[in-house]
Amino acid sequence: MKAVVTGGAGFIGSHLVEELLAEQFEVHIIDNLISGKQKHVNPQAIFHLADISSEQIKPLIVDIRPDVVFHLAAQADVQRSIQNPGYDAIVNLVATIYLLEACRDAAVSKFIFASTSAVYGNLQKEQIVETDPTCPISYYGISKYSAESYIRVFHHLYGLPYTILRYGNVYGPRQTPKGEGGVVAVFMERIQKGTPLTIHGDGEQTRDFVYVKDVVRANVAAMKRGEQEIIHVSTANRTSINDLARLLTEFHGTDLPIIHSLAREGDIKHSCLDSRKGLEYLEWQARYEIREGLEETYRFYMNDV
Ligand SMILES: NC(=O)c1ccc[n+]([C@@H]2O[C@H](COP(=O)([O-])OP(=O)(O)OC[C@H]3O[C@@H](n4cnc5c(N)ncnc54)[C@H](O)[C@@H]3O)[C@@H](O)[C@H]2O)c1
Known part of the structure; x- marks a missing residue:
């Protein structure tokens, strides 16, 4: 094929x-x-x-x-x-x-x-x-x-x-901070460089990672x-930006510096996609929980410095 x-x-x-x-x-x-x-x-x-x-x-x-x-x-x-x-x-x-x-x-x-x-x-x-x-x-x-x-x-x-x-x-190894949904890649780049993570608004906005x-x-x-x-x-699960920062701090083992800035205009508060159709039509569902996927991603970036 x-x-x-x-x-x-x-x-x-x-x-x-x-x-x-x-x-x-x-x-x-x-x-x-x-x-x-x-x-x-x-x-x-x-x-x-x-x-x-x-x-x-x-x-x-x-x-x-x-x-x-x-x-x-x-x-x-x-x-x-x-x-x-x-x-x-x-x-x-x-x-x-x-x-x-x-x-x-x-x-x-x-x-x-x-x-x-x-x-x-x-x-x-x-x-x-x-x-x-x-x-x-x-x-x-x-x-x-x-x-x-x-x-x-x-x-x-x-x-x-x-x-x-x-x-x-979508998140994972090899993502660049530029593309769609790049917050994980942005955080990884900051951790690699030792610069603070920036959280826009209260950080309680959620995405389906x-x-x-x-x-x-x-x-x-x-x-x-x-x-x-x-x-x-999709996973049909909501993960907040604060959740991401918390998990990354846990993997990192020491506190990560965080800067809070104003919420970005036009940013949507929550986005979560129902995933039942994938199961019905593709016999597919996400296997990775955010903790597992994020940890794999974190390890990849830390070895890629
Ligand atoms: N990353 C996400 O969260 C996300 C979410 C929804 C949809 N998508 C879609 O998934 C696809 C892949 O995204 P990604 O995150 O891997 O982005 P990416 O930028 O890493 O990959 C896009 C690739 O397309 C190539 N490309 C761009 N313009 C081209 C052109 N004119 N001719 C030939 N090649 C060209 C780029 O060089 C790059 O290798 C895209 O269609 C994107 O819209 C991504």
């Missing part, structure tokens, strides 16, 4: 590549290394240094003729999407359209898309379900949601099979299941 992983040099993509190689796939990485790193390109994979928003992507995919395409390459920095919405739309939307055209022409049997809870915008609910209304409040959320709509219509018109996975806040290895398992499960479905990849 042949798989293409766009964004395979990035945080989540590089972990996915590792798992696919372990499962004996021929893996092709397509990445322009804009936020991904050469050192995360697995040497057992075939690496194509290419920009998904250039037209060259179509002949490349048709030439590879993959069975499955995992589309993770993205402009995943919410702030950057606000500063440069055109660039965000080109990478997250226009490039996805090029890929979809290529996948149709190459008769790809599954297109698996990395989407996000940002499509719900400020929706305040105890647990968001996949059928809740979408109302993005960033261009990043808009471009991801629009890409989802194109995927749906490519299936409708050409029968291209797909699964859309909407991730919660999902460990990268669980995200990889959800992607693998989507190869065979979840046809034409939108599915959360």
Whole structure:
């Protein structure tokens, strides 16, 4: 079996590549290394240094003729999407359209898309379900949601099979502080440098943190299941920023300096995604509790100084 992983040099993509190689796939990485790193390109994979928003992507995919395409390459920095919405739309939307055209022409049997809870915008609910209304409040959320709509219509018109996975806040080794949901990576960088952790507001804001290895398992499960479905990849648990700081202090063994700053404008208070659909449609559920995943992440960063 042949798989293409766009964004395979990035945080989540590089972990996915590792798992696919372990499962004996021929893996092709397509990445322009804009936020991904050469050192995360697995040497057992075939690496194509290419920009998904250039037209060259179509002949490349048709030439590879993959069975499955995992589309993770993205402009995943919410702030950057606000500063440069055109660039965000080109990478997250226009490039996805090029890929979809290529996948149709190459008769790809599954297109698996990395989407996000940002499509719900400020929706305040105890647990968001996949059928809740979408109302993005960033261009990043808009471009991801629009890409989802194109995927749906490519299936409708050409029968291209797909699964859309909407991730919660992903964390784990190799994450950089820039991307979506980067608070864990930001804290790790600060601990490495010995600088204080900054907590915005009272720190009681919560997120649904999902460990990268669980995200990889959800992607693998989507190869065979979840046809034409939108599915959360989440834990359905709320973890506050204060909880994160407490756990990290415990692993560190000594007090970590913490600075409190004003709450950031536009930050949502709570975000938690219901995860029952994943169990029903993918036979998948998160295995990592926050304590376990965070400790693995902490150990990785401490050995990586
Ligand atoms: N990290 C999270 O919490 C989170 C949450 C929800 C969704 N997602 C989605 O998961 C996916 C992976 O995110 P990540 O956190 O690993 O980010 P990342 O920035 O580490 O990975 C993205 C990869 O895409 C590559 N890329 C960007 N633009 C490209 C282009 N034009 N052509 C080719 N390659 C390009 C980058 O070099 C990088 O390797 C993204 O689609 C992101 O939107 C992430």
